[in-house]
Amino acid sequence: MCNCISTLLLKKAWSYQGLRKIYQKVNDRWEVCVSLSEGQFQQVSFVNGIATIRGGTHVDYVANQIASHVMGVVNKKNKQANMKLHTVKGYLWVFVNALIDNPAFDSQTKETLTTRQASFGSTCELSEEFLKKVSSSGVVSNLLSWAEFKLNKELKKTDGTKKTSIVGIPKLEDANDAGGKNSDKCTLILTEGDSAKALAMAGIGVVGRDHYGVFPLRGKLLNVREASHKQLMENAEIQNIKKILGLQHEKKYDSTKGLRYGHLMIMTDQDHDGSHIKGLLINFIHKEWPSLLKVPSFLVEFITPIIKATKGKAVKSFYSMPDYEAWKESLGGSASSWTIKYYKGLGTSTAQEGRDYFEDITHHKKDFVWADDKEDGEAIELAFSKKKIAERKDWLTNYQPGTCLDQREKRIKYSDFINKELILFSMADLERSIPSMVDGFKPGQRKILFCSFKKNLVKESKVAQFIGYVSEHSAYHHGEQSLASTIIGMAQDFVGSNNINLLEPRGQFGTRNAGGKDAASARYIFTRLQPITRLIFPKDDDVLLNYLNEDGQSIEPSWYMPIIPMVLVNGSEGIGTGWSTYVPNYNPRDIIANLKRLLNNETIVPMVPWYRGFKGSLKETSSKATGVTYTITGVIEEVPDTRLKITELPVRRWTTDYKEFLESMCPIPIKEKEKSKDKNKEKKKDKDKEKEKEKSKEPPLK
């Protein structure tokens, strides 16, 4: 009976029409053939000529090899797929003909082989070529489309629907008519945070709740452009917006009829982060429903004044800085009789002002318009796609200072928004993260130096108090904690921190033990200007500097002019938009020598990085067009009793971390012996760890 069935099945397998068959006679004992299946694993197999109609260990052995290869290919092609072995098997039809030593079966009818693989008496190693053929046989593309189908189905699960009521979305204030027959008249206002929601709520007290809903965004929306399926599915904000608007995955919209709201209005602060949030929302809609951006006045923004000038009862509002500057110019000297107030955040406006804006809503609303696929679509991708890094660099390089959106236009082209408004956010982000080549500072550091000069910080001051002074006098916006760590960083003087610390550390400013993370709280430590600082940044130069102005307050200069390039002395690190920076520290004496050569019209000599107090060595390990790579090595020596003694770690490898790293490699105690001056460290480790070289690579210098 067995034989009859096996013959029949064999014939069926070989005669199956229309599907490609990949065959390999692996060796004397194994013969394998693969074809495609449609979601259910199928097999035909023989052991020593007996048809094992339920397969068994020999089939698993072969099928697993094939499936895991295919799985790898699929998961590489679609990183979201998260393909499992059993799914892949469902798409395979495997024929196996094997000779097995002393085969064992599950029952008398010999339907399933149960011999363990180790006892087969032979192996079946499929060739690369065979596996490659299988992957290109169509199984991969079947699986890819299955994966896509599954992922889409999941995304569709979170689709919104057009219905009149919606519950379970905290903080949503739904318009009364949303999702009903007047839904096209409804506008959903997305606000930047809860306080902006409060402003919008004051506003819709005027225009009514029938046609206006409000939903506050929590900070920045996800950049969905290359986000993973998982990120999208788990992002509560994106899921909520889909539900509130009734958006459906992959649907093409030529009107807003199918949606719960006819308009989406974005209302953000009048600052760079506000522009970024607008951009991220545009990016989200463009990626998921590009058709929607073409529906006229679907996406609109609500603008609020950036400056108000008051004189008695007269109030003038300005919606862009150039407008204000022009007005100020036109008044000549008499502008000073007006009181100027900056309205950078939506929260600056009172509830009454919010009501005033909404009373005159037509003047505060601007439509985004889609001019042309190429221009607008490409601009959005340029700003948000991970694939456009090079283009983004060009875009930023070609930025013209003074660029800004003409706020008098009623309609904003998407490309204009990207190229004239969003670009300012990216430039600001760059400025925050990449130091000026002139003075080596990022704005935070420059503000601190500015304030130490302004306060004439020659007598020591408690750092906590100095923080208060800096945030009062230099418009520092990023929180006390970040200010504290910047001040502490500027005063640190342990190996690997500053070569010349501009501030003096008085108290615990951190050590090499924990890379400075062991600095004390700002309220316990003191600092003052180092005497050398005013020699590097001469007082006489102060009048030459170009001081910036924030909201009418005169703050730090656009840059200082140190007498030597401080960016080389203390180095710098940072990651911005499009670019990042890494400058190691150099020896001020080398720099000065080169400066003298330069002044004398001599050729300058190449310099190598240098860290004050570092006892290890530094070697150039490669030199390319993009920069030079150095390898920094600590000091390690063998001591007679099969142990290693480490007396210096590479720069910016900190003792505590390094000890944990050593312990994790080999849990043998590390003894530290310290001499009285806490400078010479000895660590002993068993010799078998000798291979472990302490190296840290510095990124290429640019």
Place this chain on the structure above:
Amino acid sequence: MCNCISTLLLKKAWSYQGLRKIYQKVNDRWEVCVSLSEGQFQQVSFVNGIATIRGGTHVDYVANQIASHVMGVVNKKNKQANMKLHTVKGYLWVFVNALIDNPAFDSQTKETLTTRQASFGSTCELSEEFLKKVSSSGVVSNLLSWAEFKLNKELKKTDGTKKTSIVGIPKLEDANDAGGKNSDKCTLILTEGDSAKALAMAGIGVVGRDHYGVFPLRGKLLNVREASHKQLMENAEIQNIKKILGLQHEKKYDSTKGLRYGHLMIMTDQDHDGSHIKGLLINFIHKEWPSLLKVPSFLVEFITPIIKATKGKAVKSFYSMPDYEAWKESLGGSASSWTIKYYKGLGTSTAQEGRDYFEDITHHKKDFVWADDKEDGEAIELAFSKKKIAERKDWLTNYQPGTCLDQREKRIKYSDFINKELILFSMADLERSIPSMVDGFKPGQRKILFCSFKKNLVKESKVAQFIGYVSEHSAYHHGEQSLASTIIGMAQDFVGSNNINLLEPRGQFGTRNAGGKDAASARYIFTRLQPITRLIFPKDDDVLLNYLNEDGQSIEPSWYMPIIPMVLVNGSEGIGTGWSTYVPNYNPRDIIANLKRLLNNETIVPMVPWYRGFKGSLKETSSKATGVTYTITGVIEEVPDTRLKITELPVRRWTTDYKEFLESMCPIPIKEKEKSKDKNKEKKKDKDKEKEKEKSKEPPLK
């Protein structure tokens, strides 16, 4: 055969010696008897006279009733026990004789009854009295000791052992001789945080690593006094200290021979939190190993100067404020020629200073000494036990200003530490949390008012900038964020916030929608003094106030003297040590009327709380010696179409939260209709929600 076995077992059950048997004939059909077992559930049972030797549903039915009762009793007596039903059953021996309708068995031998309980045809409800007898039969105490045994076993699992090397504890710097034959000479220094560790590391550079180890504490240690088993087991810090010292659960120590270190040295900042940390460590050792505190010089502390006075090369260190004051006094006017520096944090000292302290370690080390069980033990419990709340109140009430530890003593009695040092922490905690009855302020609010007067804040200032000013001029230590919310809180004027806001809100300071949490960021909003503020706190009084001094800086007064009791006007809330406070808001007009009565020697009239702008009602619902309770009700009305219209919520019930609460009760849309002045709210809900009354209870007034 069945009958033979059943008779035998029955005899065995009834004749079992020495154990109490509790018997109940529940009704005609059920007869139950219970005795004790020793960890394995036993049963003897009959169904219609057939011995069910493996029990079955009838036995489960009875045994579960008994076990769940017992389980409840055990878990109530020992909250840590976490007793499970199957464990309880293991301690029971149950006899059941039941008559069941048409019983079904698992097999021909009828060993197990399988009839479902619903088909028994009768019930067996055990009497209260019977269950009570069972609980007092010894099963409860057996289970309690089993639970204790199990919990102790778990705690023992985390015991340390005396061994020379120890790995896997991040940040530990182990002494080289710890756990070895010289372990009694070793000292483990526990420091308050990583920066203090850096100081100790500098110090042991001097005294050497052989006998000194360092381990940084991460903030405050758990109060272990009434901590749950789970909290203890999951507290990494406590487990680490046990491991580093080699401490064993429940062991009695009469020397430190069994430990990895002979001494435990605590090194904290010279401030109240530092005292608290010392106290928590003492509490931990006292609770777990009281014997250890009696071992001479096991627990020691490391002290650092609190003030250093410098004049040229002369340096004088002071270890307590009274010492410093006395010295200053002794110098007369000439003290001003010395430079004074406060060393409140360990981080204030430089590495060099750390080395100096350790060079002279005998002068910086103090032993804690156990004078007598009653005095010291009770003092520690007084400070940390949840059971000593009343005693703690007395302790704090009897506090004498000026109390402090005599720092010249070489040895500190535990009772002295608690009563003269730790008490200052508790007093400071109270001061931070409970407002002064004179001006109604907590110190943070007072600092803000002080700075608004000092800065003469009559022109509006950006809140972020004002924060900088306050932290520079008033020694505010608790972070910018907390300062921002205190300033915003003082300027809020929506219903339920201030009756008289002393600062003026210009911009979005929050609304009733989110209870003020929807205020904008401090860098977007502006404030200034309300004109009324200087009328309540007259400028002429400024010179009469007692201004405090922090580290040489003159700061806010101990209290202001408003012309009316502001603590009643704006109310107050807070939780401190031993006490908490809740004062509702009152009507300033009522207060003034009463003040006038008081001035005219008339009887003052009782006042009821009042919230400016609130349209609901307030009713006294009870009046006791401890205070009066009021119920505040919003405004709700029935509208014809089976709906409810809410136009006012109770005070401090915020709209967003309340809507979420309604939605969670019944997911039917809540529609909001807002009139143009955003004051009148209408909410409609289905009538079946009418029962839902909006009430909020105020705690009793004291």
